[in-house]
Amino acid sequence: MAIPKTLGIETEYGIVHKGTDEPNPIAASSVLINAYLYDAGYRTDTGHESVHWDFIDETPGIDARGYAPTGAMPPDVETHLVNAVLTNGARYYVDHAHPELSTPECADARAVVLYDRAAELIAVRSMEAAVNLLPPGEELVLYKNNSDGKGNSYGCHENYLVDRSTPFGRIVNRATAHFVTRQIYTGAGKVGAEAPGLRVDDVDFQLTQRADFFEEEVGLETTLKRPIINTRDEPHADARKYRRLHVIVGDANPSQVATFLKVGTTALVLALTEDDAFTSDITFRTPVPAMRQVSHDMSLRQALELDDGSTITALEVQWELLDQSKKYVEAHGTDNVGGDVALEVLQRWEHVLAGLEDDPMTLADQLDWVAKYRLINGYRERHELPWSDARLRAMDIQYSDMRPEKSLAARVGLETIVDDAEALAATTEPPHDTRAYFRGRCLQKFPDAVVAANWDSLVFDVGTDALRRVPMMEPLRGTEAHVGTLFDECDSAAELLRRLGN
Numbered sequence: 001m002a003i004p005k006t007l008g009i010e011t012e013y014g015i016v017h018k019g020t021d022e023p024n025p026i027a028a029s030s031v032l033i034n035a036y037l038y039d040a041g042y043r044t045d046t047g048h049e050s051v052h053w054d055f056i057d058e059t060p061g062i063d064a065r066g067y068a069p070t071g072a073m074p075p076d077v078e079t080h081l082v083n084a085v086l087t088n089g090a091r092y093y094v095d096h097a098h099p100e101l102s103t104p105e106c107a108d109a110r111a112v113v114l115y116d117r118a119a120e121l122i123a124v125r126s127m128e129a130a131v132n133l134l135p136p137g138e139e140l141v142l143y144k145n146n147s148d149g150k151g152n153s154y155g156c157h158e159n160y161l162v163d164r165s166t167p168f169g170r171i172v173n174r175a176t177a178h179f180v181t182r183q184i185y186t187g188a189g190k191v192g193a194e195a196p197g198l199r200v201d202d203v204d205f206q207l208t209q210r211a212d213f214f215e216e217e218v219g220l221e222t223t224l225k226r227p228i229i230n231t232r233d234e235p236h237a238d239a240r241k242y243r244r245l246h247v248i249v250g251d252a253n254p255s256q257v258a259t260f261l262k263v264g265t266t267a268l269v270l271a272l273t274e275d276d277a278f279t280s281d282i283t284f285r286t287p288v289p290a291m292r293q294v295s296h297d298m299s300l301r302q303a304l305e306l307d308d309g310s311t312i313t314a315l316e317v318q319w320e321l322l323d324q325s326k327k328y329v330e331a332h333g334t335d336n337v338g339g340d341v342a343l344e345v346l347q348r349w350e351h352v353l354a355g356l357e358d359d360p361m362t363l364a365d366q367l368d369w370v371a372k373y374r375l376i377n378g379y380r381e382r383h384e385l386p387w388s389d390a391r392l393r394a395m396d397i398q399y400s401d402m403r404p405e406k407s408l409a410a411r412v413g414l415e416t417i418v419d420d421a422e423a424l425a426a427t428t429e430p431p432h433d434t435r436a437y438f439r440g441r442c443l444q445k446f447p448d449a450v451v452a453a454n455w456d457s458l459v460f461d462v463g464t465d466a467l468r469r470v471p472m473m474e475p476l477r478g479t480e481a482h483v484g485t486l487f488d489e490c491d492s493a494a495e496l497l498r499r500l501g502n
Contacts, residue, residue, distance in 0.1 A: 089436030104436030108338030189369030264345030438478030
């Protein structure tokens with residue numbers, strides 16, 4: 001049976017150290033995050049340190065299939081790099097060669113958009129703070145994209161809790177069609193190609209930055225041999241009840257509408273999967289090539305071959321998934337898919353598909369790939385440039401520049417779902433309706449007593465001989481409704497723990 005969806009996004013930002021001849025992205029990422037932690041008061045010269053991440057529950061090598069294939073390479077757990085927990089419940093850390101910011105746990109798609117925008121504001125403040133730590137003439141610049149144009153891709157990963165009893169094979173069968181085709185509205189757009197066997201200029205412009213980098217249908221890896229369905233089985237919750245589907249196929253979106261649809265539609269598709277409510281089956285004969293076909297097809301009309309020999313377009317797949325999602329909500333309600341926000345997801349989903357079917361350019365204020373294509377193609381036509389011109393690839397990168405005065409995405413009139421005043425508050429305040437509330441409020445009120453934190457526990461030092469670990473295995477417990485009055489009534493972490501024990 002479908003469980004209420006708990007959602008989140010992890011964004012790896014591209015980073016460039018300007019003004020130096022010897023850039024080191026790992027060192028640059030550390031400087032960037034530490035600059036923010038000092039600027040925002042998480043670290044001080046008087047000795048107060050930010051709360052560090054507790055790695056005790058990190059198990060990225062466990063495979064949902066129950067075995068690890070020969071040669072599988074799960075990501076390393078890098079315990080030696082900067083890794084901090086913020087008062088809004090988020091995690092800000094160095095992941096390999098990138099700064100990464102994971103949103104707190106969210107209960108609906110709008111909340112994900114809010115905390116994703118808060119992450120962008122944190123990124124901007126981090127760049128501004130880093131200038132004060134660097135020699136004159138140097139700066140650290142972040143990019144919210146997924147490809148550097150040199151063969152390297154980095155991720156924007158999504159996370160969805162699903163019922164542990166749902167057969168994993170059913171998730172693979174049902175979700176693959178969605179992940180292959182949702183690119184038509186989630187893609188961030190890209191000039192050129194980086195797929196094996198293709199030259200950069202074999203593709204003028206494509207819908208997504210990620211499709212070229214996927215090689216397998218199902219697998220454990222996230223940086224090599226990337227799979228459409230990732231099998232990491234690390235729920236960060238009660239493993240008897242929950243499975244976390246770790247989704248690595250999506251683009252990082254400056255567009256709030258694209259982010260809203262990315263997580264909102266996927267939550268609906270997964271609820272249908274849990275309840276086995278699909279009335280028709282869509283199985284691609286070759287999902288990985290189909291993923292690239294969709295990305296490379298600006299017409300949105302290319303026929304994709306199914307297992308039974310018939311064909312279907314990406315638009316037709318999405319119309320079918322929308323229709324089945326509507327019927328699911330009519331039959332089951334919205335309690336498990338984000339409440340009233342799910343109704344807005346359905347409305348926007350239908351509006352966007354209708355626009356893509358009629359004239360994609362009408363969606364230039366809503367979808368990244370459309371906005372980017374219109375901007376770059378307009379420049380190309382005015383200056384009579386071939387698509388292979390380096391200036392167009394530079395514009396592609398600049399679209400995702402996180403500096404407000406340099407970002408092209410900030411200039412194309414993208415529609416917003418949350419305003420910046422609300423997002424600014426969300427840089428420090430946690431969601432009220434998930435366990436992130438307890439984590440964030442503990443860090444706000446008792447920072448000196450919290451030794452470490454992770455997604456499913458907090459470790460306290462309240463002056464006794466032993467440290468105290470508070471488990472948080474239920475993602476929808478520890479909310480404001482559950483523990484809000486405790487924070488108002490408790491003056492110390494020791495009192496909070498005593499009250500919790502009672």
